[in-house]
Amino acid sequence: MTKVSMTVNGKAVSGDVEGRTLLVQFLREGLGLTGTHVGCDTSQCGACVVHVNGESVKACTIFALGCEGAEVRTIEGMANADGSLGVIQAAFQEHHGLQCGFCTPGMVMSAADLLSRNQNPTERDVREWLEGNICRCTGYHNIVKSIMAAAATLRGEQVAAE
Amino acid sequence: MPKDHGIGASSKRREDVRFLTGKGQYTDDINRPGQAFCYFLRSNVAHGTITSLDVSAARDAKGVVGVFTSKDLEGLGGIPCGWEVTDKDGAPMKEPKHPILAEGKVRHVGDPIVAIIADSLAAGRDAAELVELEIDELPAVVDMREAIKGGTVLHDVAPDNICYDWEFVAENKAAVDEAIRNAHHVTTLELVNNRLVPNAMEPRAAVGEYDAGRDEYTLWTTSQNPHVIRLLMGAFVLSIPEHKLRVVAPDVGGGFGSKIYHYAEEAFITWVSKRVGRPVKWNADRSEAFMSDAHGRDHVTKVELAMDQEGNFLALRSSTLANMGAYLSTFAPCIPTWLHGTLLAGNYKTPLIFTNVKAVFTNTVPVDAYRGAGRPEATYQLERTIDKAAREMGIDPVELRRRNFVKPDQYPYQTPVAVIYDTGNYDATLDKALELADVRGFAERKADSAARGKLRGLGIANYIEACGIAPSSLVGALGARAGLYEAATVRVNPTGNVSVFTGSHSHGQGHETTFAQVVADMLGCEEANVDIVHGDTSRIPFGMGTYGSRSLAVGGSAIVKSVEKIITKAKKIAAHLLEASEADITFANGQFTVAGTDKAIDWGSVALTAYVPHKYPIDDVEPGLEETSFYDPANFTYPAGTYVCEVEVDPDTGVVEVQSFVAADDFGNVVNPMIVEGQVHGGLAQGIGQAILEGCSYDENGQLLSASYMDYAMPRAADLPMFVVDHSCNTPCTHNPLGVKGCGEAGAIGSPPAIVNAVIDALSAHGVTHIDMPLTPRRVWEAIRAARN
Known part of the structure; x- marks a missing residue:
């Protein structure tokens, strides 16, 4: 297990992950952010798309450890500050x-x-x-x-x- | 001015907010304390005998909680089938056991053999590597035409691999044969309805939990019909009484039929949660879904259509081989029979129809209903054959169809294939589609395409479907092992807001919005005051779920019945409060009024009085304001319509591009036009996918070649045009209170023949008369080459 730290939806987070832990697993299982979904295992469907440092990335195709220090944004971070839809x-x-x-x-x-x-x-x-x-x-x-x-x-x- | 509220309004969907903010609760989002994970080790060969299976090393592996094979499941039932079709000689269909885990033999790639429960999915998967499994591979049979020769046999009970040999309408056989013998012209067409994989974007998943203190099980599962799963699994597989078993289908990410059925995995997860004393989760990965979700279609058919000199249809004869796969899925037997043979009249007054269907076991994943289910197969046969007939007879394809239409003054129309159409107007949707498609401008567009080296084609297809499934007495006579009514409880809460508990299940259809519109319209209240509850057997009445475009026609009708009972009771209470005769009370816009006076009382006061019955007609009326209804439809509903499309074919590459697509549908009354149009869009995409992209492919050894999105061509945004959809030509259903027919499947039913007819129209100058779906560049290119040579 290795410690990984990143910013998710503006909040600093960290957790212990295996080398093989994918970003989507870290988000869903580690942080409980289940809005990011997994619909396939070949990087085709895009249900897991999040932003890493401002660009869309398939979270099933990047290791959590590869996002050390990154700014990550998920669907949970897309609403306006008052909670209304963006x-x-x-x-x-x-x-x-x-x-x-x-x-x-x-x-x-x-x-x-x-x-x-x-x-x-x-x-x-x-x-x-x-x-x-x-x-x-x-x-x-x-x-x-x-x-x-x-x-x-x-x-x-x-x-x-x- | 379009309505902004209630029935007829395009109310925005309330469920969208949670889906758009990541707050949906799909099965894989549910995590229980102490949860373990399940990994299924599946067969990697299509057919074989298990000669050796040693799981001891896997049992000892790190993080493993338990390892299970069929030996551990002795005493449990097999996965049941919910429909019995009778053979032409009167014998019941062959119904082999479908074990939860393979018992000695594997019969398709993906057949589960070993289940490993572990602290993490990764640990379970790692442990699977330690299972010592030897399978003595047997020859596999994939092609139905080979399977019926015997030779390779899947199940001892079906030595010729035939599940049933069905004839319909048997009494018509001699007359049909004679009409075809004596006809002026007979058009013959052999075609394949390609095997598809439904591919809901959410893979199947299950979480099981056993509460030892209460001796109660809970299963969260990706289902279109949680009560059906509870009944089938509890009564037939695990012997758990209903009152000790709760099944929850929370937010479900699409179904299209594939989540109707009771699957082995959810039964195992429920059972094993007690066995290991921990909640257990299973979530299919996509490849696993490809090799374990029920597939759709997969028919091989020969059609003969007999006509007189004027092109009047005299008789239709067809014979079909229908793939069942390796085991019978829940509703598989009824798809090629009662949902297919009964639709062979189409929109036409063909007087004599006979069909023979042989259902065949093969070493493939089980096949069951997929969006449309039997009706797309019937429509494809008819509309392709009629197009070919028009060419052979030298009659315009529109005119040939029109000439044979059932006309508006012929309803109710008794078809020769059992069903009675209650209402319709096929000329109206045909005219509307031709107008919207600007068919008059086609020649100019074709010339423009030609100038760019492209071949342009125009394709037309009509469709009719039997929806609102279904009258229980009728389907019971046809072999269904269940009733097909729907249930609804409407509970008016003390301060007047309303909770509706429905047996229908929404997995994309927007019931939470549409059903609330219906109730709000009837009660004269804000839609926001009506909540729709579905998907949890501990909260909703016993109901049959969502499939066959039945939710509004059957489930909505049950809600209407309950609301009507509520209003009747509320009027009694209002009459007492207003000191008037019940007969003089009118209810409108949320107010009870004594007719001819200004005496009135509002809805909220009546609701409160029902629960605080101080001044109350207690001798005549019970307190409370809650009613449950079961609605069993009198007939199917018959949505129908016309689809017109244009395609452009590149003769050098064989690439087909859909240039335009017009759908004119008669769905009867429409509650939410926005949602209805969305349903049509989605159906069209699946039908166009079937026509030009999608094909589930096995090699001759039964290996599944298309088991990922790398290999199975799902329609992408760039493959499709903007659609033109219209639902203005409405003939309301005559036998349900909302006059609705259902809209979920139409798009997938009518579009494949429209597309193929368009491509054949484009290629007809080259002499091409038929290409089997999917019309991939290679198939189209080869057809052009073959015709040229």
């Missing part, structure tokens, strides 16, 4: 961008990274960006709409609700 989360609810909710944390984290890189993505940009996030419920239609709407809100545009 812009991307709110857009997902407004546009029905989720059904069973299992892939949703990864979708939101992935979308956040896209919108930090590209403030004005096209529909095609969004679809291609989501290559590493699988959803079985929505057919992606409303996920794409949600992310496009969130982008518009972040740019300060008004979006008509449907």
Whole structure:
């Protein structure tokens, strides 16, 4: 067991982990942050996407020890300070961008990274960006709409609700 | 102006908040004090005899709590099957035992052999390496056409590997044969309905806990129907009475059918939690899910459609081989029979229909219902065959369909395959879909594609499905070993807010929102004042769960019945308080009023009086305001519609791109349009996935080649277009109180034939008449090459 320390959602945390402990295991089992999900074992589905030092990372594909000293952000850290839904989360609810909710944390984290890189993505940009996030419920239609709407809100545009 | 409240409003989903903030509680999020973990050692060969099994070294390994094989499970039952299909000669189907852990033989890759309980999953997995297991490998049979020849036999009770040989409608056989012999034209098509893996994003999981002080078990499990699991597992497998067994299906991350069934793993986890005296968790990894979740589809079919000179359908004959896999899953036998044969009339007035279905055991994972379940197979056969017939007859495919439609003045319509359609209007959805798809502009778009070297095709498919499953007396006569009603308890709390306890289970469908809309509409209250409770057998009445697009049509109807009883009782209380005759009380907008006066009392006062019955008609009415109802539907519901799509095929690479997809559905009345459209989107993605991407693949030795997302092509965002969906052409269901039909499966039923018809339309100039799904680049490219040569 080795001690690992990092910042998760703005809080300093540490724990003892094995060399083979994945970041997602440390988050879920060590810290009880069960919003980050595991949907596959080949780094394909993206249900486990979190941010490490500001970039989206599949938490099933990085060791906890590899995140020593890192700034990690998970779905639990995406709401506004007052607890209300953040812009991307709110857009997902407004546009029905989720059904069973299992892939949703990864979708939101992935979308956040896209919108930090590209403030004005096209529909095609969004679809291609989501290559590493699988959803079985929505057919992606409303996920794409949600992310496009969130982008518009972040740019300060008004979006008509449907 | 769209409604902003109650029935008809696109109310935002209340469940979203917990899912969007990481506060959902899925089974793997549940951790119990002192919890151990289970690892299943599974067969890596498809068929074989276990000649040696020594687990002593694993038992002694660090962190191991216990190691179990089938020898430890003596006295427990096998995993039961919930539907008995009768053979054409009247004999019951062959029903081999499905043991929890393999008993002497393994029959598919993934068959569990040893279960290891350890302090951590890693310790369990490490210990599995120490199990000394020898399997004498037997020849495997994967192809159904080979299996029915005998030779390699899975189960002694079925020496030809045939589970049943079913004919329907047997009395029609001679007349169908004669009509086909004498017809002006017969179109014949052989096709494969490809095997799929449902792939809910949440893998199956279970947590078992035994309370020795109370002699009670709790199982948290990924289920669409916790009461069904409690009954099957308690009564047939573990012999635990219901009152000592609680089954909880908490937040469940998608099901699509695959989480209906009772699985060996959850039974074992429940049993072993007592045996080891600790809570035990099992969570499938994705590869394990691929080799242990029930698969879907996997039919091989020959269809013959007889027509007269004008293209009027005279008779339909089909024969199908349906894969059961290595064991019978819970509802497997009814899928290729009663959910398939009964839909072979489709939207058409074909007078004579006969089908033969042979269900076949093979060395593959068991096959059961997957979104649509039997109805996609029926629809695919019909709509592909009709398209081929149109080409052969030189009749426009739209016109040929229209000519044979059941017309609006023919309802109720008795089909020749037992079911009676209550209502519908197929011309309306067809016209709407053609309009939304701008079919008139197709020639121009095709020319544009051609200018870019691409082949453009237009595909049309109609569908009808039998949903709202199902009238208990009818399914009982057809072999179901359960009733298929739904239950609901509506509890008005003392201050007037409402708790609804439903047997339906939401695993993405948004029941917590939709059901609250229904209740709020009836009671004239805010949706926020209505809470929907589901998924916990210790809280909800005995109910049958969610599948077959039944939750609103059957479960919603049970809620309506209970609310109606509540209103009736509340009126009695209101009449007493208002000193009026009960007959004079009207209830609207949350107020009880004496008709023709301004005397009124609000909902909250009546509710409080029911629980604080100081001034109360105690001789006539019991205190309290809570009612339970069981709703058993009078008939199936029959959602129907038309799907139109355009594809572009690259003849050099065989790549198919879906350019546009229009769905015009008749779901009857719609409670939440936003949720309904979302259900259609998801169904379309799964149907398009089946048509062009997904195929579960075994090699000839029974090795599962597609056991990860590296190998099984799940639809990604970039594979799909934005969809155009419409549900304005509504004919409300005539026999349930909400007039609803169900919308969960339609998308997956109607879309595969629409896509394949479009691709064949694109390639018809090259002489291609059929390609089996999935239409991968390689298959399409090879078909073009073969046709050219």
